Amino acid sequence: MADERPIPVILDTDIGGDIDDTWALAMMLRSPELDVRLIVTDTGDTTYRARIVAKLLEIAGRTDIPIGLGLPQASDGPRERQAAWVAGYDLRRYSGPVLADGVGALIETIRCSPRPVTLVCIGPVPNIGAALRREPRIAENCRFVGMLGCFRRSHGGAPRVIAEYNVVQDVPASQAVFAAPWPMTITPLDTCGLVRLSGDRYRAVCDCPDPLVRAVVENYRVWLASRGNYSYASETESSFLYDTVAVHLAFNTQFLAMEQLGARVDERGFTLEAGGGRPVLAALDWTDLEGYENFLVDRLTNRGKS
DSSP: OOOOSOEEEEEEEOTTSSTHHHHHHHHHHTOTTEEEEEEEEOSSOHHHHHHHHHHHHHHHTOTTSOEEEOOOOOOOGGGOTTGGGGTTOOGGGOOSOEESOHHHHHHHHHHHOSSOEEEEEOSOOHHHHHHHHHOGGGGGGEEEEEEOOOSSOOGGGOSOOOOOHHHHTTHHHHHHHHHSSSOEEEEOHHHHTTOOOBHHHHHHHHTOOOHHHHHHHHHHHHHHHHTTOHHHHTTTBOOOOHHHHHHHHTTOOTTEEEEEEEEEEOTTSOEEEOTTSEEEEEEEEESOHHHHHHHHHHHHHOTTOO
């Protein structure tokens, strides 16, 4: 009989750079299939990122979830696009646990779990590279799901291959992730680079009274303003929502065409199909992109349910 208990998950995120992490976190919190055990912030100023996570968890009523501070790195001011939303927010006000050693917390959560943990990574992976160096045995009790790479198409379906951001930001850590012996599922740009809400779907999100969804929309407007193009899309469509697809893959492959392939990361940060590479289950195409976008809206807004 299939195990129908919620899947224990850890989220590793660079929230506060691109806005899609914020949408993805809201989606995760609205997914009963997932039992969120820990959220770890990754890349750049990880305390800034933790402030966004903490405020969102407060709004969602989920201060039971611990927040781990990832490896501290130099602040990347131009990419701290949601700073205005957390201006004046003191992380010490968060009533849940805030763990200074996020990498250690990630290792401990995986090692102590009686069931395999699904590690959902939606940003660059320096924390994961460090965790594998510190305790490689985490791969024995973990499944990796990530938004990583580009195999055949890039943003918006463009027929060109690029060194995808999450991979190229820390090539050695990405290579370590692809070399670890855990089951690995990814959404590369081939699929996640097509997800965008517009029209009635986008309006359903904007009109939703749920406080968490309202916070997502607020963050989107702050993010747009920080880019200097507030008028571009704020009332008509979302930006690309790459990371939501990784959250979806943590519990379901519906709507996607999955392909098992060998893959590796080269020294320039390109993800390459390689016959002798490690086996990866990759979402390389959509079977029903419109169905997924409807699903995403329904999940966020509880649309159509009493």
